Amino acid sequence: MLKHFLTILDIPRDEARQVLLRAKEMKDNNVRTDLLDGKVLLMIFDKASTRTRVSFEVGVRQLGGEPVFIASKDSQLGRSEPLKDAARVLTRYADGLIVRTFGQDKLETLVEYGNIPVVNALTDEYHPCQIMADVLTMYERTPNLEEIKVAWVGDGNNMAHSFINGAATFGYELALACPEGYKPDNAILENARSLGAKITLTEDPAEAVAGAHYVHTDVWASMGQEEEQKKREAAFAGFMVDDALMGKAAPDAKFMHCLPAHRGEEVSESVFEGPASIVWDQAENRLHMQKTILEWIYKD
Ligand code: CP
Ligand code: NVA
Numbered sequence: 527m528l529k530h531f532l533t534i535l536d537i538p539r540d541e542a543r544q545v546l547l548r549a550k551e552m553k554d555n556n557v558r559t560d561l562l563d564g565k566v567l568l569m570i571f572d573k574a575s576t577r578t579r580v581s582f583e584v585g586v587r588q589l590g591g592e593p594v595f596i597a598s599k600d601s602q603l604g605r606s607e608p609l610k611d612a613a614r615v616l617t618r619y620a621d622g623l624i625v626r627t628f629g630q631d632k633l634e635t636l637v638e639y640g641n642i643p644v645v646n647a648l649t650d651e652y653h654p655c656q657i658m659a660d661v662l663t664m665y666e667r668t669p670n671l672e673e674i675k676v677a678w679v680g681d682g683n684n685m686a687h688s689f690i691n692g693a694a695t696f697g698y699e700l701a702l703a704c705p706e707g708y709k710p711d712n713a714i715l716e717n718a719r720s721l722g723a724k725i726t727l728t729e730d731p732a733e734a735v736a737g738a739h740y741v742h743t744d745v746w747a748s749m750g751q752e753e754e755q756k757k758r759e760a761a762f763a764g765f766m767v768d769d770a771l772m773g774k775a776a777p778d779a780k781f782m783h784c785l786p787a788h789r790g791e792e793v794s795e796s797v798f799e800g801p802a803s804i805v806w807d808q809a810e811n812r813l814h815m816q817k818t819i820l821e822w823i824y825k826d
Contacts, residue, residue, distance in 0.1 A: 527826070528641070528642070528643060528825075529643055529822070529826075530633075530637055530643055530644045530651070531643070531644075531645045531646060531654065531655075531730075531819055531822075531823060532630065532637070532644065532646045533646065533652050533654050534637065534652075534654045534657060534687070534691040534692050534694075534819055535691050535694065535695065536654075536687055537695065537822065539695055541656065541822070542696060543691065545818055545819070546661065546662060546696075546821075547657075548821065549659075549662045549811070549814050549815045549818040550662065550665070550666065550814075550816075552814045552815075552818050553810075553811070553814040554666045554727070557588075558588050558589075558590075559588075559589050559590060559593075559821070560589075560590035560651045561619075561820075561824055561825060562586060562590045562591025562592075562820065563590040563591070563708060565592070565621035565824070566591065566593075566620045566621055566622075567582075567591055567592070567593050567620065567621060567622040567623070567624055567740040567820075568592055568593075568596055568622070568623050568625045569583070569592070569595045569617070569623075569625075569684045570596045570598060570601075570603070570616075570621045570623060570626075570627070570659050571595070571596070571597055571598065571626040571627075571647070572598045572626060572627040572628060573626050573627070573628075573646075573648065573749045574749065574786075575647070576786070577809055578626060578655065578812065579595065579647075581812040581813040582624050582647065584711035584784040584813060585813050585817040585820065586820065588646050588817060589609065589820055589821065590721050590769055591621075595626075595762055595769055597784055598627075607690065609635045609639075610635050610638070611631055612640050612779075612788075613635060613636045613638075613639035614640065617639075617642050619646070620634065620642060621643075622642050622643045622644075622823070622824075623636055623640065623642060623643070623644045623645065624645045625644060625646065625647055626645050626648045626649075627643065627648075628649065628650050628750060629649065630649045630650070630652060632649070633649060633759075635718045643759050644738060644822075645823070648684060648748075649684060649712070650683075650684060650728070650748070650750065650760050651684055651687055652684050652687050653684045653688050653784065654709050654737075654810065655687035655812065655815065655816055655819065656685065656688065656784045657685065657689055657692045658692075658782070658815045658819065659692070659780045659811040659812045659814070659815040659816070660689075660742070660809065660811075661696055662691075662780070662809055662815050663782065663804060663808045663811050664698070664739075664740055664743045664780075665678070666807075667780065667804075668739060671684055671697055671698045672697040672698065674698045674739040675698070675700075675701060675737055675738045675739055675776070675811070676689065676693070676698045676700050676738065676739070676740045677697065677700075677701045677702075677703070677735045677741045677745045677775065678702045678703065678704075678734065678742050678743070679731045679734060679735065679739035679741060679742070679765055679767055679771070679792075680702065680703075680708075680743045680762065680765055680792055681744060681745075681746055681748065681758075682704040682708050682710030682711070682745065683708075683710075684748065685742070685784055686702060686704070686744075687711060687714045689702075689742065690714055690718045690723065690725060691714070691718055693718055693724065693725055694718040694721040694722065694723040695716075697722075697724075698723045698724075699725075700723065700725045700726075701725075701726045701728070701733070701736075702727045702728070702734060702818050703727075703728050703729065703731040703733065703735070704727065704729065704764070705762055705765065706729060708758075709725075709727065710727070712749075715727065715741060727792050729758040731764065731767075732771065732774050735771055735772075735774045735775050736774050737775065737776050738748040738776060738779055739775070739776050739779055739780070740780050740781075740782055741764040741767055741771070741772060741779055741780070741781050741782070741786075742781075742782045742783065743765075743767045743783055743792045743793055744759040744784055744792065745786070745787070745788055745791070746759065746761075746762045746788075746791060746792055759791070762791075762792070765792065766790075766792060766794060767781060767792065767793045767794065767797055768793075768794035768797055769794065769800075770798055771795055778802075779802060780802055780803070780804045781798070781802045781803045781804070782803075782804060782805060782808050783798070783803075783805050783807070784808070785805060785808075785809055787805070
């Protein structure tokens, strides 16, 4: 059966633990396989990327496959060729699509009109590969994820939405602090709660961070929102993760950020470069987790 990875919820909850264990094994044993031997995975990116692009290109090769990168602006997609037309063409050339784009609906169009697996490499709504890797990073330190509190401080954006889905899948407690006007999508939140997720939402960063084992944040203006930077700086005043805020978290709490980071905005220089920061492990785990997600898609 054709598998896609558009959100974390695409991985059934009874398989999620195994995916996590396998990602740890991928990392610890530096696993290389020939699973994707003879397969070409197209990477279509509408937005900039360092980590996602490189970790997927490397990961596909480590599984024996061949990545082909297409910047949309250099293709006919950048000249308004309908996505549903491109989907029907590309599905005849390749064995999978790894896509970074704007609306999640674009991924759904690729699924509908193509006949090959589609992987979400970030949309405006979700960043599931990142949060799967972040869960691995937390799991490495605290294997019992159901006993940890995860704090999200900042925008109710693609990262926040995937953390919300992750709470439903992995059982960690999630406390979100988002300013008025920048809260996560209520339907995503309520869906996760209906699946049993323990999630609170406040406008007070100190309340969300109180006793948290992991404190996450992200840029205040995501890709595509650059012109809102000034307005967002005003709205997010008081949301910087600094030493004072980290001091309210659990003893030995860790700071995490998907990167790239804006020091002096969403995180202070001292927290970002300090002993609580585990951002480089977090970035490394993109590679191991994405190889595992590809294995989950292609192994059957
Ligand atoms: N964290 C992340 O997705 O980074 P890139 O934008 O560099 O891919
Ligand atoms: N929220 C950010 C994440 C970047 C990895 C963005 O969408 O730009």
